[in-house]
Amino acid sequence: MYDASGVRLHAGRQAELLNQIVCELPPEHPVSNVRPLRDSLGHTPFQVVAGGVLGCVVAYLMRDST
Numbered sequence: 001m002y003d004a005s006g007v008r009l010h011a012g013r014q015a016e017l018l019n020q021i022v023c024e025l026p027p028e029h030p031v032s033n034v035r036p037l038r039d040s041l042g043h044t045p046f047q048v049v050a051g052g053v054l055g056c057v058v059a060y061l062m063r064d065s066t
Contacts, residue, residue, distance in 0.1 A: 001048050009042025 015037035025032040043051070 001052060004043045004051075005045050005048040007042070009044070012039045012041035015039040015041065 016039040019036045022031055
């Protein structure tokens, strides 16, 4: 959960900023025609909590299915 909400979310924000910087470069710059970075890497805190709750519910429902 820490990775999804912390590290990857901030990496996605960094990618957004880098993409914005590359878009502002002049067309003749060698980096200006590079494919944009993926910026949807992490999850919001709400998504992380919802995933944790969903995981607990599924585990509870599956406890006697084996």
